[in-house]
Every structure is written in C-alpha cells, then in structure tokens.
Amino acid sequence: MEFNLQVSLHAPVAILVTLVNKLIDFLNLATKSANQVSMPRRRCPSVADVVRPQNFRSSSSIPNELEHLNLSSIFPALRTTEGMAANLQTTFEPPSSASSASSISDSSDLGDVGQNEFFYGCHELPASPPQSPRPQSRTSIKSPRTARKRTTSVNLSHKKTSAESVLRSHKRTIYTAGRPPWYNSDGDYVRPFIIGICGGSASGKTTVATKIIEELDIHWVTLLSMDSFYKVLNEEQHKKSALNEYNFDHPDAFDFDLLLQTLQRLKDGKNVNVPVYNFVTHTRESKTKTMYGANVIIFEGILGFYNKEVLKMLDLKIFVDTDADVRLARRLQRDIVARGRDLDGVLKQYCTMVKPAFTHYIAPAMVHADIIVPRGGENEVAIALIVQHVHTQLQLRGFKVREQLALAYNGQPLPTSLFQLPETPQIKGLHTFIRNKDTPRDEFIFYSKRLIRLVIEYALSLLPFEERTIETPQGQIYEGKRCASDKICGVSILRAGETMEQAVRDVCKDIRIGKILIQTNRESGEPELFYLRLPKDIKDYKVILMDATVATGAAAMMAIRVLLDHDVPEENILVVSLLMAESGVHTIAYAFPQVRIVTSAIDPEINEKFYVLPGIGNFGDRYFGTEPTDSS
Numbered sequence: 001m002e003f004n005l006q007v008s009l010h011a012p013v014a015i016l017v018t019l020v021n022k023l024i025d026f027l028n029l030a031t032k033s034a035n036q037v038s039m040p041r042r043r044c045p046s047v048a049d050v051v052r053p054q055n056f057r058s059s060s061s062i063p064n065e066l067e068h069l070n071l072s073s074i075f076p077a078l079r080t081t082e083g084m085a086a087n088l089q090t091t092f093e094p095p096s097s098a099s100s101a102s103s104i105s106d107s108s109d110l111g112d113v114g115q116n117e118f119f120y121g122c123h124e125l126p127a128s129p130p131q132s133p134r135p136q137s138r139t140s141i142k143s144p145r146t147a148r149k150r151t152t153s154v155n156l157s158h159k160k161t162s163a164e165s166v167l168r169s170h171k172r173t174i175y176t177a178g179r180p181p182w183y184n185s186d187g188d189y190v191r192p193f194i195i196g197i198c199g200g201s202a203s204g205k206t207t208v209a210t211k212i213i214e215e216l217d218i219h220w221v222t223l224l225s226m227d228s229f230y231k232v233l234n235e236e237q238h239k240k241s242a243l244n245e246y247n248f249d250h251p252d253a254f255d256f257d258l259l260l261q262t263l264q265r266l267k268d269g270k271n272v273n274v275p276v277y278n279f280v281t282h283t284r285e286s287k288t289k290t291m292y293g294a295n296v297i298i299f300e301g302i303l304g305f306y307n308k309e310v311l312k313m314l315d316l317k318i319f320v321d322t323d324a325d326v327r328l329a330r331r332l333q334r335d336i337v338a339r340g341r342d343l344d345g346v347l348k349q350y351c352t353m354v355k356p357a358f359t360h361y362i363a364p365a366m367v368h369a370d371i372i373v374p375r376g377g378e379n380e381v382a383i384a385l386i387v388q389h390v391h392t393q394l395q396l397r398g399f400k401v402r403e404q405l406a407l408a409y410n411g412q413p414l415p416t417s418l419f420q421l422p423e424t425p426q427i428k429g430l431h432t433f434i435r436n437k438d439t440p441r442d443e444f445i446f447y448s449k450r451l452i453r454l455v456i457e458y459a460l461s462l463l464p465f466e467e468r469t470i471e472t473p474q475g476q477i478y479e480g481k482r483c484a485s486d487k488i489c490g491v492s493i494l495r496a497g498e499t500m501e502q503a504v505r506d507v508c509k510d511i512r513i514g515k516i517l518i519q520t521n522r523e524s525g526e527p528e529l530f531y532l533r534l535p536k537d538i539k540d541y542k543v544i545l546m547d548a549t550v551a552t553g554a555a556a557m558m559a560i561r562v563l564l565d566h567d568v569p570e571e572n573i574l575v576v577s578l579l580m581a582e583s584g585v586h587t588i589a590y591a592f593p594q595v596r597i598v599t600s601a602i603d604p605e606i607n608e609k610f611y612v613l614p615g616i617g618n619f620g621d622r623y624f625g626t627e628p629t630d631s632s
C-alpha cells in the first residue's frame, strides 16, 4: 500500500479516507469472490443472486465476522481528535436530506405578483420563451429564466448529492421533485406508482433509487427520503446526539405522522413542503423543499417498511441487502467525509444503536419485500428487472394521453360549455389574414391582436353582471350593468398564450397575470409542465386561461388541472383561444364540464403532429418570428 504522506491540515482525514476506501475495495472483492466460490460453474448470475424473492433468507441476517471489526484498533494512529472533526465541519458541504430538491420555499424571494412559483427542472427549460415583439409590460413578472435565478436553490455543484433535484443520466435530464398533475384522457387523476426501498444504513438504497430513476427513462419522478422525517430534537437530545448517544435508528426518532401525511398528499398529486434535514447539526433546516407527486414516487429509508400504513401505500417493495461489513465500511467513510463525524463516534453509534436496530427492525422487515436486491446499486440485472416491471405498471395506468385525445369523441355534438364568437364577416376576414401562410409577420401580429381582443371581450361578457343604476351628465338615470366579479386573473399558457396577455390587460384594469409553461416532449408528444407562477390567492379569482390555439386539448387540460390543484373552482375557469380543434373542445368539455370554452373558430381536424387543420400554422413561431428556416 502506498500513501501520500504530505503533511497538511487534512492529512489525517485523507489517510483515514484512503484506508477506509481500501477496506471497501477489499470487502467488495471479498464479497465477489465469496459469490464466485459459492457458484463456481455459473456463467451468469442466477435469479437468486440477482433478485431474491422475499422467501429467500438474506445473508445480512447471518452473523458476519466482519461486523465485529474494530477499526479503531486496526488504525490506532488515525483516531480522530476534536480538532480534526472541527476542521471537517468547515471543509465539507453539509448534506441535506430532502433528496428531491426543487424550488425551495422562501417567501422573501417571491415576486410582487406571483406567489405560487414552481420550476420543474430548475436547471434548464427546454426552450426559453422568446420575448414577444411588443414592448415590455409594466408588470413586474419576470421571464422564467430571470426568475429562475432568484428562487431556486438547487445545488449547482456537479457533485451528486442527495440535495440535487436534477439527475443527468446518459439518456436525459430527470427532475426528482415530481410534477403536477397526472391525469388520463378523461381528465381523471391517475395515481402514481410508489416504490419503497428499505435496507440498512449505507446499504445502497439511494444508489439503487438513483439507478432505477436513470434506467426508467422518464423525465419526472419524486424521490423522497425518510431522512427528511427525523424529529426535531430537544436540548437534552441534542446533547446526546453530540456524544453519539441519541438513537437515530429507533422508530421513535422519526415523525411517522408527517411522513404519512406527505406520502398521502404526493399520492393524491398535491404539492408538499418537505423538511430538509441536516446530518451535521442533527436539525431540520428552516427551508423546506417543494415537491409534487409524479408518475413514479420512490421513497427510501432504513425504516421504510416499519409503519403499516406506509407499507400499504407502496406498490413495489424493494429490500437492498448488502453485507454488514460493507455497510459499516461505507458508513465510516460517508459519515466522516460527508456528515462531520469522527471514527470513534461512528463506531460507537454503529455498535450501540445502528447494528442492534438493523437486527431488531430492519432485517425482519425483509419479509415485506417483493424483491430483495443483493449488493445494491451494482446489481444491474436486478435493476433492469425492476425497471421492466415499473414500465409495465406505468403502461397499465395509461400514459399516452395525447394520442388518445386526438381520436376520442369524433363526430359528437359540440358541448354546451362552448362559446364560439358569431361567425361574422369581420371575424372571417381576420381569420383570412392570420391563416394565410403568405401574410407577413407584422400583419399577422396586427390582425391576431384584433382577433385576440374580440375573443377576450367575448369571454368577459360571459362573467356574471349585476344591475347598476347611474346618473348621466344630463342628470338622467341610466339602468346599467357592471361586472360582478372584481377578482379576475389571466393565466397564459406559455408561450403562445402570452400573446393574449396585453388584451386582457387592456380590458381589465389592474388584472393579475399568471403564467404556466407547458411544452410538448419531442419524443413522446406528451405535454410537460415546466414552470408556473400564479397569484397566491388564485382560488378566489375567475381565471381566464389563455392559449392561442388548442389542438388535442392536452396542454389545456394540464393547465386546468394545475388550477384545480390550486383550489380554483372549475366553474371559475374560462379557457380562451383563437382557434380550437373540435377534438380539443370535446376533450376539455368532457373532462371539465363546468369549464367554459371560448374561441373564435373551430376546425375539424388535427394532423399527426397535433396541428389544427386547416389551421393557422405554429401560432407562436409566426407571432414571435421563430419559424424554422429551410436550412434549420
């Protein structure tokens, strides 16, 4: 063994880490060669070696000689001192626990208009909405890209830590804070598939979860760690924890009520604010992390199978079974490097609490597992099988929404919730301009604006009006009307919906504007929600939801679900659009019969790219001048 014995402030730590690394390598080798010895003739691993169904006995439940290893006696010279621990405290990033970091709630950072702001995948939006050609509005709403810098607090280092919300796999970027909402083609919410991962400390639960997420090849998952639910300690408990005498491995250390509540909300597609745990200070940080449910929720923790109610919620239960000696070695390394602990402390905690808790609570929970994964994250065959199973389950839940929507409801009568502007020569004339492929951009904008204004005015006429008597300058009484709702809010579906914002501002004084960015996934053709910014009290408003065109209705449905999720009553929503395909009208009306649909024209068809036919082209591209050129 060769060691770099340069004298530096961190030398003892570096040596210790090197030694523990060597030990891990040795143990990995020992485990592998043990497997080879037990299966000398196998050319490929057996199913039992790869995935053990729950009736197989775990190797971890068998006493292991190495579990009694006393590392302080092996490395006496490396016993850490308080000074070294203090030094460590200042040199590493304190890890936090909510493994699916998203935008962190921080009220001081909210804009003056939008109060509910959420970024789905804070690091990169698929395409930043270009600035509209009109002058900047007077409101303080920033473009998503600007605001993103202010409100997100994802770890920007390239180190993979549990606090990152974004996982970059070789295939794609994955956002681990979930996304709202999930629904089927009827507009009903589809419950997510919940995977529970249990196993001893440092067995590789997080690693297995990460590998599953990477292999699943989907954009959004919710990754929830049990660490987030450690209880807040009192003063006496803090003192004990500083002496490594507080039992963090006992069920009493966890707030199961909060965990259950959180899981239930995620399962229901609601947003949650998950505590962020700090392993260095043994405290919850003042910030929380906002997460949503997703198609797949992965929940991992040492006592993940302990609570019966939690167990009932899990659709797939995975136990990660890693040898005790490997777990100890990994834990030593991690706790010293990443959690600010010293060697003696880790060993003391391990022997007095971690190991007994494994025997009493964790190992027995293996009986609940559907799948036992020996060796954790390196078991690629097991992970592939799990991923295959999850894919099948997701397919059964129905995930190709847009395709279904495009074909549904053909030939049915138009719904009563539809309000189409009368087809006057004036409206027809405006359509003739904007549908013409040869109309230059400035004219396209001009005539679109005129049409938008008419559609918005028409939508406003559908709001409740009350009697109002006034006196004219001639001293005469006039029996009039005024709009009964003084709380009206415009929400644009970015980016084409943004073109309609100015019109609502022009006709509704001081109107508040929210934004929702939904983009179509180029591979799947499905709409995906990337960003939203809504007034905090949006539930009290009549909402004019704006998108320039509606084809299948998938994006509009997603936006409506977001509004419902923010407690806006269905009957308070008006979807307003210049042009809609008939199938989009049916889709919205069928899923949300109380939502009023306002448009200036309805076209009969949509093509395989989900463009309305005869249509208008890509409204956003034509308006913003971003049409692809022949060379692009």
Ligand SMILES: Nc1ncnc2c1ncn2[C@@H]1O[C@H](COP(=O)(O)OP(=O)(O)O)[C@@H](O)[C@H]1O
Pocket (backbone or CB within 6 Å): 199, 200, 201, 202, 203, 204, 205, 206, 207, 208, 330, 331, 334, 375, 376, 377, 378
């Ligand atoms: N197969 C593996 N080989 C080597 N190191 C691993 C492996 N799996 C996990 N680790 C390391 O062990 C430590 C604990 O792993 P982690 O997945 O966080 O476990 P858990 O979530 O069960 O505590 C981490 O430092 C991780 O990098």
Ligand SMILES: Nc1ccn([C@@H]2O[C@H](COP(=O)(O)O)[C@@H](O)[C@H]2O)c(=O)n1
Pocket (backbone or CB within 6 Å): 200, 201, 202, 203, 205, 227, 230, 248, 249, 278, 279, 281, 282, 283, 301, 302, 354
């Ligand atoms: N303040 C704390 C809280 C927890 N622990 C230990 O963490 C282990 C669970 O986390 P894993 O990532 O290893 O699953 C658990 O065994 C606790 O002992 C701690 O040391 N300090």
